[in-house]
Amino acid sequence: MKTRNENSPVPRIPEIEQAVLAAIIRSDGAWYELTIAEGVSATSFYEPFHRRVFEAIETISRNGGKADLVTLCQFMPNDTVAIAELEGSISTAVNFPQWLRHLREIEAARIVRDGALRFIERAALLPQEGTPSCVIGEMSLAVHNAKNTIQGLSCRSLREIGMDYACAVAEGNVDCATVPWFAPGTEADSLIRHLPGRMYTLCAKTGCGKTALAAGAVMHQLKKGLAVAYFCTETDSEGILARITSQFCGIPHHIVSRKFPDLDRIKTFAATMREIAEMYNNQLFIRGVESKTATADGIAAEAKRIREQTGRLDVIVVDYLQDLRPPPWMVKNTRNDQTTYAVDRIHETLTDCRAAGIVLVQLNREGMKTAGLPGLQHIKDCSTIEQKSHAVLFLHREENGKVTQFYSRKVRDQDPFLIELTWNGVGYDSQPRFNSEGL
Secondary structure (H helix, E strand, O other), X not given: OOOHHHHOOOOOOHHHHHHHHHHHHHOOOOOHHHHHHOOOOHHHOOOHHXXXXXXXXXXXXXXXXXXXXXXXXXXXXXXXXXXXXXXXXXXXXXXXXXXXXXXXXXXXHHHHHHHHHHHHHHHHOOOOOOOHHHHHHHHHHHHHHHHHHHHOOOOOOHHHHHHHHHHHHHOOOOHHHOEOOOOOOEHHHHHOOEOOOOEEEEEEOOOOOHHHHHHHHHHHHHHOOOOEEEEEOOOOHHHHHHHHHHHHHOOOHHHHXXXXXXXXXXXXXXXXXXXXXXXXXXXXXXXXXXHOOOEHHHHHHHHHHHHHHHOOOOEEEEEOHHHOEOOHHHOOOOHHHHHHXXXXXXXXXXXXXXXXEEEEEOEOHHHHHOOOOOOHHHEOOOOHHHHHOOEEEEEEEOOOOOOEEEEEEEEOOOOOOEEEEEEOOOOEEEOEOOOOOOO
């Protein structure tokens, strides 16, 4: 007599699993980031050997290694022949994105199959064990999980959307969700309404203080209790932490590299950095240039890992967009195509994580030379930045000028603005919203 498993073959295509793993190995592990960003995990592989190979790639990558053929064989010395055959099983990896999609679809099919088999078993025991509604509910959950596996997101009903938002409005919690950039009670704080899932782009000429403004925003976000991930493509993690520390203590971060530093200020700076590291260890996640996450897929994978690890991720800072490396299959594409891909992936990541995004971008040559206020036409490389951003903000200071203008060129769900900011030696301050002089 055949068992139920023999009567219902498990959905699996070993060739697809093999192709995905071979492509990752051939890319020296570079495509592992995209794989994770697409929601693939060890459970996506049905064949035991393929699952073990992916777990090995995962371990190597998380430890900062390169999951190439040699490293993988050293990690799995008893499977070197099988791994070599696996690596040579494909002639090209041009269809890698399609293979990933197919892999997830097969995984979803297995989820539905397992749910259906449980449904049949439970239904046969009714009404002695359980109720019809419980059994139907379990099957519905399996279908829901399979759908999310394919779509990569959680779909809410109209009732859920309406009730959640209506409750937030009635309880006055909409403003509570706003991500701060400046100190409470200031003019700039009253103008920026940055909500979760929305991408705000910050543009400025080189040297105008984009990173300083972002670091100041991170300080206010940490003080509000938000969890922040800061990804930087040109500075190491220590450098970013130093810039954030400057915002807390008011001492320039470059004091540590001066030839004759003020020792008292150095001690204050170091003490502040230790306090930040201790107080915000579970809130602030810095990924500098040494972390090798300088790709849109790497950011997506690491953001999801942080969110799974901590249970939340409220803000993602990308410093800066145009320096992100393209995925391997896009190295021959135009720079515009590569930047478009990066913008789309970051936008998807913000939506998936329900995180507010602060994305720093550069201006093109015309924007660097313009005498007036730069605009949307001066954004470097890609028009998709403007299209996908909920707000495009600019910092502008004339050469040798003392006043910095902070203004919007595109906004959704808030009023456009143009205000002046004051440089405080380490970052930017905004004037109080109300002047109490004379009271």
